[in-house]
Amino acid sequence: MSNRKDRLKGSLINFAGLLVLFFILVLVMQSGVVSSYVRGIIVQCFFAIIMVTSLNLVMGFLGQIALGHAGFMAVGAYTSALLAKAMTQANILTATPAAGVVQFLICMAAGALMAGLFGLIVGIPALRLRGDYLAIITLGFGEIIRVIIQNLKIAGSKGLAQGQAGQPLIGIPVMNNVYVLYWIMVLCVAIMFTFVRSKYGRAIMAIREDDIASSCVGLNNTYYKVLTFTISAMFAGVAGAIFAHRGLGTLSQNDFSFLKSTDYVIMVVLGGMGSMTGSIVAAIVLSALPELLRAAAQYRMLVYSVVLVLVMIFKPTGLFGAYEFSLQRGLKRLFGGRKEAQKA
Amino acid sequence: MEVFFSQLINGLRVGSVYALIALGYTMVYGIIRLINFAHGDFIMVGGYTLFFTVPLMTAAGMPPWLAVILAIAVCAAVGVGVEKLAYSPVRKKGTKMSTLITAIAMSLFLENLAQALFGANPKQVKTIFNLPNIGNVSGNTILTIVLCVAVMLALQVFVQRTNMGKCMRAVSEDKEAAILMGVNVNRTISITFAIGSGLAAFAALMFVAQYSQVTNTMGSMLGLKAFIAAVLGGIGSIPGAMIGGLVIGMAESLSKAYMGALTGGVITSAFSDAIVFLILIVVLLVKPSGILGKNAGEKV
Amino acid sequence: MSEPLTNPASDTPVLEVKNLGINFGGLRAVSEFNLELHKGELVGLIGPNGAGKTTVFNLLTGVYQPTEGYFKLEGRKMNGRQTHQIVAAGVARTFQNIRLFKQMTVLENVLTAFTKDLRYGIVSSTFRSGSFWKEEKAIEDKAMDLLRVFHMEDKAHYVAANLPYGQQRKLEIARALATDMKVLLLDEPAAGMNPTETAELLDCIGIVREKFNIAILLIEHDMSLVMKICERIIVIDYGETIAQGLPAEISKNEKVIAAYLGEQEEEGPIC
Numbered sequence: 001m002s003n004r005k006d007r008l009k010g011s012l013i014n015f016a017g018l019l020v021l022f023f024i025l026v027l028v029m030q031s032g033v034v035s036s037y038v039r040g041i042i043v044q045c046f047f048a049i050i051m052v053t054s055l056n057l058v059m060g061f062l063g064q065i066a067l068g069h070a071g072f073m074a075v076g077a078y079t080s081a082l083l084a085k086a087m088t089q090a091n092i093l094t095a096t097p098a099a100g101v102v103q104f105l106i107c108m109a110a111g112a113l114m115a116g117l118f119g120l121i122v123g124i125p126a127l128r129l130r131g132d133y134l135a136i137i138t139l140g141f142g143e144i145i146r147v148i149i150q151n152l153k154i155a156g157s158k159g160l161a162q163g164q165a166g167q168p169l170i171g172i173p174v175m176n177n178v179y180v181l182y183w184i185m186v187l188c189v190a191i192m193f194t195f196v197r198s199k200y201g202r203a204i205m206a207i208r209e210d211d212i213a214s215s216c217v218g219l220n221n222t223y224y225k226v227l228t229f230t231i232s233a234m235f236a237g238v239a240g241a242i243f244a245h246r247g248l249g250t251l252s253q254n255d256f257s258f259l260k261s262t263d264y265v266i267m268v269v270l271g272g273m274g275s276m277t278g279s280i281v282a283a284i285v286l287s288a289l290p291e292l293l294r295a296a297a298q299y300r301m302l303v304y305s306v307v308l309v310l311v312m313i314f315k316p317t318g319l320f321g322a323y324e325f326s327l328q329r330g331l332k333r334l335f336g337g338r339k340e341a342q343k344a
Numbered sequence: 345m346e347v348f349f350s351q352l353i354n355g356l357r358v359g360s361v362y363a364l365i366a367l368g369y370t371m372v373y374g375i376i377r378l379i380n381f382a383h384g385d386f387i388m389v390g391g392y393t394l395f396f397t398v399p400l401m402t403a404a405g406m407p408p409w410l411a412v413i414l415a416i417a418v419c420a421a422v423g424v425g426v427e428k429l430a431y432s433p434v435r436k437k438g439t440k441m442s443t444l445i446t447a448i449a450m451s452l453f454l455e456n457l458a459q460a461l462f463g464a465n466p467k468q469v470k471t472i473f474n475l476p477n478i479g480n481v482s483g484n485t486i487l488t489i490v491l492c493v494a495v496m497l498a499l500q501v502f503v504q505r506t507n508m509g510k511c512m513r514a515v516s517e518d519k520e521a522a523i524l525m526g527v528n529v530n531r532t533i534s535i536t537f538a539i540g541s542g543l544a545a546f547a548a549l550m551f552v553a554q555y556s557q558v559t560n561t562m563g564s565m566l567g568l569k570a571f572i573a574a575v576l577g578g579i580g581s582i583p584g585a586m587i588g589g590l591v592i593g594m595a596e597s598l599s600k601a602y603m604g605a606l607t608g609g610v611i612t613s614a615f616s617d618a619i620v621f622l623i624l625i626v627v628l629l630v631k632p633s634g635i636l637g638k639n640a641g642e643k644v
Numbered sequence: 645m646s647e648p649l650t651n652p653a654s655d656t657p658v659l660e661v662k663n664l665g666i667n668f669g670g671l672r673a674v675s676e677f678n679l680e681l682h683k684g685e686l687v688g689l690i691g692p693n694g695a696g697k698t699t700v701f702n703l704l705t706g707v708y709q710p711t712e713g714y715f716k717l718e719g720r721k722m723n724g725r726q727t728h729q730i731v732a733a734g735v736a737r738t739f740q741n742i743r744l745f746k747q748m749t750v751l752e753n754v755l756t757a758f759t760k761d762l763r764y765g766i767v768s769s770t771f772r773s774g775s776f777w778k779e780e781k782a783i784e785d786k787a788m789d790l791l792r793v794f795h796m797e798d799k800a801h802y803v804a805a806n807l808p809y810g811q812q813r814k815l816e817i818a819r820a821l822a823t824d825m826k827v828l829l830l831d832e833p834a835a836g837m838n839p840t841e842t843a844e845l846l847d848c849i850g851i852v853r854e855k856f857n858i859a860i861l862l863i864e865h866d867m868s869l870v871m872k873i874c875e876r877i878i879v880i881d882y883g884e885t886i887a888q889g890l891p892a893e894i895s896k897n898e899k900v901i902a903a904y905l906g907e908q909e910e911e912g913p914i915c
Contacts, residue, residue: 007777065441125629131440132379136571137628140621147618191770198769198776199762206745206756213743215727216705216736217757217819262448269445298460305453309446313433316442322747 010328017327018186025182036247041291043176043246046185047239048283052267053192053276054235059265060273060318061196062228063208065135067261068122068142069236072115074256075145076237077244078155080111081172081251084244085159088173097177104175108184108241112234118145119233120226127225142261150253168252175245184242188235193276195231204228205274266304269318270311278320350481351601352594357485357554359593360492364547365570366577366585367499368540374516374580375536376435381447382426384567385454386541389422390415390548391558392458395467408470409553415545423541424534426450432530451564458560466559469552488550495546496586499539503582512536516580565617569596572624578637587635596620656719658683658859659735659827663713664703664723665883673699674883677713679861681827686853686860688874688891690867692903696883697863698740701829704861705737706730718826732760734826738816740835740863746805750815753804754790757822758783787822793855794818794848810841814848821852827859828852834866842869849873871895879903 025042028034034042051073058066084107088094093103122141129137154160156167163169175181195201203224206214215221244251267286272278290300311319365387372380397411434446475483503509511532514522523529551566552558569592577588599616627634659681665674674696681687689697702708704715706727714723722730731737745753761783768776791797794814799807804815813833820828833849834842846869852858864870870877870891877894879887881903887894894900 004777007772059441063441065444125625129628129632132377132444133575133628133632135444136379136575137625139568140572140624144618144621144625147615151615194770194772195766198780199759199764200766200769202748202752202756203759205748205752209745209747210743212707213739213745214756216731216739216743217822218728218731218760219756220726220728262452265445265448273441298456301452301456302460305449305456308449309430309434309453312438312442312446312449313430316434316438 013328013331022179022182025178029178039176039178040247041288042178043181043242044291045284045287046181047242047246048264048267048287049185049280050188050235050239050242051264052271052279052283053189054232054239055264056268056271056273056276056279057192057195057204057228057232057235059268060275060279061201061208062204062225063273064127064225064229065131065138065265066229066232067135067139067258067265068145069138069232069264070256070258070260071122071142071145072119072233072236073240073243073260074149074253075118075233076108076111076115076240077251077256078111078149078169078240079114079237080107080241081169081244082154082159083107083110084173085171089160100173100175101177101180103173104180104241104245107245108238111241111244112237115237115240116230116234119230119236123226123229123233127222127229139258139261142256143258146253146256149256168250170250172244172249172251174247174249175242176247181242184238188238189276189280192231192235196276200224200227266308269308272318272320272323274317274322275320275324277323277325278318281320347601351597353481353485355594355597356590357488357593358597359573359590360488361547361550361554361566361589362570362573362593363492363586363589364495364543364550365566366574366589367496367582368543368547369567369571369574370577370579370582370585371499371512371536371540371543373574375512375533376431378431378435378443378447379571380431380540381444381567382450382454383540383544384563384565384570385451385458386419386423386544386563387548387551387566388458388558388560388563389454390419390545391469391552391562392462392467393418393545394548394552395469395558398469402470409549412545412549415548416542419541419545419548420538422454423537423544427534427537432533451567455560455564462560464560466557469556469558471553471556484550484553488554491546491550492586492589495543496582499543500582508532508535569620572620574634575624576627576634578634581634581636584634584636592620592623595623657681659704659715659717659861660719661704661713661715664700664710664715665712666699666703666708667711672883674703674880675712677703677880677885679878681859681861683826683859684853684857686849686862686873686875688870688877689861689863689880690865690870690877691880691886695880695903697880698831699883700880701737701831701861701863704730704827704829705735734824735829736820736822736825736827737829738813738820738831738833740831742809742812742816744804744812744816744819747803749801749803750791750796750807751784751787751800753815754787754819754822755783757819758786761786761823790818790822793851810837810844813837813841813845817848817852821856821858825856825858827861828856830860830862830864832863832865834864834869842866845869846873 051069055066055069058064084103087103087107093099122138126134126137126141149155151165153165154163155165155169157164157169158171159169203214203219206217206219207221207224211221243255267282268279270286271282290297293300315321365383368386369380369383372378372383393415394411397414398408401408401411430446430450431443434443475487477483478486503512511522511527514525514527515529515532519529551562570589573588573592574585575588576591577584577586596616596619599619657680659679661677661679664677665672667673677700679687689700691697699708703710706725706729710723714721716722717730717733717735720733722733745756762779764773764776764779788797788800791800796811796814796818799811804812807815817830817833834845837845849860853860862870862874874891876889877891878885879894879897879900886899886903887897
């Protein structure tokens with residue numbers, strides 16, 4: 001077990017790494033190379049990272065198949081968007097850009113809480129089932145959420161009092177301050193990481209491995225399953241909020257279909273179920289790739305599905321498996337020589 | 345009252361198509377415990393095959409519905425192919441989760457392959473049946489319902505009375521024991537897939553006869569609702585698939601017609617999809633084994 | 645293996661089972677099962693295949709809910725409770741087909757069993773508070789101590805799936821003993837073991853009795869093992885208790901012999 005000094009060193013190294021990445025981001029943004037198109041991709045990567053890591057909590061660490069993750073994203077997105085519109089109409093926190101950030105944070109938190117609530121409502125009945133049935137019931141809930149939103153008057157067109165059902169929501173205040181979003185993403189991933197490296201992570205992995213044995217070592221399966229599912233839904237809500245306030249300012253329920261849920265499932269599976277690192281890498285690569293390969297868009301899913309089957313045949317746990325990148329370990333290997341690295 | 349009756353008949357027709365599809369789902373699930381997400385897309389394969397072969401039949405001067413024979417062959421081939429190339433290798437090495445993911449992947453593959461080959465626009469298929477109406481009910485509808493019942497009966501007889509049927513039941517009960525008893529499990533699984541996918545071709549025929557259109561996404565919603573039907577009736581049970589299909593069909597039909605009136609406009613016909621999903625959720629929570637299914641617990 | 649330890653039985657049995665039974669829609673899998681288990685005792689539960697022995701274990705751990713009778717742990721009624729509650733109260737168990745957390749390490753397997761000793765919540769965990777680190781260190785120390793008792797401390801970071809079969813069984817037993825266990829239910833621990841592994845298992849059970857003074861109920865088919873270490877034996881067939889007593893009596897009991905004679909029972913490796 002690490003002692004206090006090692007832990008402090010580890011934390012400092014990780015924080016330093018995050019700062020370095022941040023400065024790279026600042027440089028890139030300030031350099032003038034970045035068009036709004038590229039900015040859009042960066043934002044897309046951020047919320048994809050949050051979606052994929054949160055889904056990995058349920059699929060990789062808890063070992064359950066959840067096919068309705070986009071539904072929670074939708075709840076977060078619409079909650080945040082509608083609250084933001086209401087606040088803007090009432091001129092609350094609209095004066096300066098800084099106020100705008102605070103408004104966004106409040107709306108995002110509301111979205112997260114709402115999504116978490118839905119996660120709880122869906123999780124309690126759904127997690128009584130296993131395997132195939134759980135997959136289908138989460139799919140069902142995702143679709144029900146989508147259909148409900150589609151038919152809500154306040155969620156369409158101009159929204160709220162002037163809303164019309166069945167129309168894309170427009171006029172959503174935009175928040176695409178990449179710096180703020182970067183730290184939100186970092187915070188989300190950090191929270192999920194601490195969750196996994198704790199009694200909670202061990203408990204859900206035990207449930208994943210053998211849920212009869214886990215109850216026979218004294219773990220309350222239902223509690224941990226529902227807790228994880230709810231937390232996962234909450235972060236999907238955060239991602240949804242970021243999505244809702246991205247450059248375009250519109251939301252359509254088509255953005256949250258079953259197909260979207262499958263996109264994220266694919267990212268989790270390819271990245272590696274049980275590896276946060278894998279999720280992050282997969283999220284970035286599979287979000288940026290389609291944009292870069294616009295030309296071959298129609299073949300994208302075709303290639304993905306074939307790759308997916310191949311991965312399932314040859315490496316069922318996903319490309320990264322359960323591997324986690326550790327900056328500390330990496331640096332030791334680079335600079336500390338062999339002996340030191342082996343001790344890590 | 346007339347409206348109600350016609351909606352009911354409508355529901356029976358839609359339900360019959362669901363039942364045909366559900367039969368395929370239930371057979372495959374019974375034997376390898378896999379929800380074949382791609383099953384709905386086998387229907388799409390059948391649909392596109394019909395799109396190409398119906399004109400061929402007409403040109404050759406033969407009744408258009410004979411094209412279904414080709415469709416059955418193609419669907420069966422695709423079904424067995426998917427099983428051998430994707431499901432079987434994954435089943436050997438993987439977990440429950442990886443087989444389910446593979447099924448989802450195959451579904452995506454088929455849908456996108458069709459899109460790449462045929463484009464995203466719907467294709468029109470010429471009328472297949474020219475049947476007279478009986479009373480207010482179209483000939484198509486009656487044929488669909490009759491066909492569905494006939495297929496179910498035939499299947500039930502096949503599974504209960506023939507040797508291959510016995511093999512299927514043996515493998516679905518206890519694969520290891522079946523191997524020990526000399527059953528060629530791989531062949532049994534292949535034949536099950538072939539039959540299941542062939543049924544999808546029938547469903548495609550009846551669907552296309554009614555709606556005249558094929559697109560690459562026609563299978564997914566159909567397949568999903570048919571799966572719900574199979575679960576409702578008791579997955580693994582052939583009569584159950586039939587019952588489940590009809591119930592779901594009628595629920596959808598009636599909710600489309602009456603939901604608006606019943607709830608004063610709050611819940612409209614657009615919710616009929618959600619209603620079907622709600623039925624699924626209720627079934628899974630109240631009686632997961634479905635109407636006719638049996639509970640198979642895990643041995644501790 | 646040394647002879648079974650004699651313990652003066654304390655007055656209140658650690659585990660008291662009265663007329664426990666379960667009906668599976670007409671099939672009485674277990675009926676009128678009675679048992680009084682005292683601290684430190686080692687009782688054997690034997691019977692032909694399918695007699696209902698594992699079902700009894702499942703009843704005692706809440707995996708099945710009894711349809712008749714009850715059982716008490718240290719005087720507290722346990723039926724109706726959920727598995728994790730019964731386990732937390734002090735009933736530990738191993739399984740016929742070893743159920744380890746295969747992809748987790750040896751240490752992590754044992755750590756999961758100490759979860760109930762951890763009091764920190766989500767907030768403490770997220771912010772890595774002092775109590776988080778203190779509690780984590782505490783259970784890691786306890787877990788390593790436990791592994792040391794079973795001479796497995798050097799394998800702490802091995803992935804459980806990579807251990808040889810005999811070691812996996814030992815780990816399963818170690819994991820079961822994590823915190824304050826009063827009763828240990830061992831389900832065919834010697835299944836699939838060769839003579840060397842069985843001898844190691846005997847040592848292991850000896851260590852358990854010595855260090856933990858815990859009551860043990862043992863299901864086994866290996867008769868030599870049963871006769872060697874059990875102080876008392878209960879025999880069940882078709883869910884009913886057909887004999888109870890000392891090993892010597894049981895081996896001569898006619899009913900017991902008859903119950904086993906119809907069996908194609910063979911000693912040896914399971915194919």
